[in-house]
Amino acid sequence: MLIGVLVSLLAASVIATEKDAxxxxxxxxxxxxxxxxxAEVVIIGFLEIFREKTVVLQDGLEAAAxxxxxxxxxxxTEKDVRAEYGLGSDTITLFRKADNHQENLVVAEADKLEADGLVNFITVNEVRYITEYNQVTAVGLFNSEVKTHLLLFANRGSNDFSELKQRLGALAPEFTGKFLFVLINGALQSNSRSLGYFGLKxxxxxxVGIxxxxxxxKWLLPEGDVSTxxxxxxxxxFVRGDLKEVKQAGAEAKTEL
Structure with a gap:
């Protein structure tokens, strides 16, 4: 009987090793x-070994990755490591540097653990040092505990688009926990409302706005070179509180804050 149990455990171990290869x-x-x-964003499956569901989860996570x-x-699969991150059971966890956030998908509470569900979990919560705004990333941005956004409004396809994105992305780590840096593509009609909110076309x-x-x-950086x-x-x-006396962007009726 004991030999049979050991053989079963060994087989499960081999399967798990093959699955997470x-x-x-x-x-x-x-x-x-x-x-x-x-990396700016990583995902870790904190999973128990020798569980039937673990193999399924590893398959889904591998496909999603x-x-x-x-x-x-x-x-x-180390319990003591999982406990260090406040996790009591099998959990798929996404870590992101932009706001020092840990997003947990608890296996026992999740509805969709196949590849499609895990891909959605990753993409919704994939907030980076500079994140391009769209309907998917908006969820992660607005669910973040960091509620202040530094906004770069730029037209994709313009000569300086890539350079501006890179420049602000490099600056973003200086303000981790204070701002989320967000890129809004002004060439998209779907973003016209965001531009209009700041009085822009x-x-x-x-x-650049906040x-x-x-x-x-909301406030706009005065026109001029978008330099670091x-x-x-x-x-x-903004952090010092100096913008409180500055007129809000796109506001004609409002003056002093």
């Missing part, structure tokens, strides 16, 4: 911390 295996806390620090290959994925771009979700207030120095000072002015 394309997923990195993290065996201790140091390895997990290093993996989390390796192939489809969203911009997000590194791994698994960890596509031909006015590029421009939206504070807590106060529902100007944007940094704009952000610092």
């Amino acid at each position: 394309s997923l990195r295996r993290l065996t201790d806390l140091k390895a997990v911390e290093k993996f989390i620090d390796s 192939r489809r969203v290959d911009s997000v590194p994925a791994a698994i960890c 596509s031909q006015d771009l590029p421009r 939206y504070d979700g807590d106060s529902d207030m 120095e100007r944007v940094r000072e704009f952000c610092q002015a």
Whole structure:
């Protein structure tokens, strides 16, 4: 009887190893911390071994990782490591640096754990140092505890689009926990409402604005070069509270705040 149990456990172990062959295996806390620090967004399956559902989850996570290959994925089966992140049971966890956030998908409470459901979980919560605004990313942006957004309004296809995105993306880590940096493509008709909210049109771009979700207030950086120095000072002015005396963007009736 004992031999039969051992053989079954060995077979399960072999199956699990084969299933997660394309997923990195993290065996201790140091390895997990290093993996989390390796990219802007990562996903880790904190899963028990020798569970029938684990194989299914690994299959789904592996398939999802192939489809969203911009997000590194791994698994960890160590209970003590899982406890370090406040997790009591099998959980698929997404870590993102932009707002130091940990988004947990608890297996026991989830409805869809196949590849499609996991892809949706990843893409909805994939907030980066600079995130392009669309209907999917909007969910993660507005669910974040960081309610202040630094907005880059620029037209995709313009000569300076890629350079501006890269420039602000490099600046964003300085303001982790204070701002989410968001790119709004002014060339898309679907974004015209966002531009209008700031009193802008596509031909006015590029421009930079700040939206504070807590106060529902907004400001525009005065026209001029969208340089790292100007944007940094704009952000610092908000943090210092200096923008409270500045007229809101797109507001004609409102003057002083």
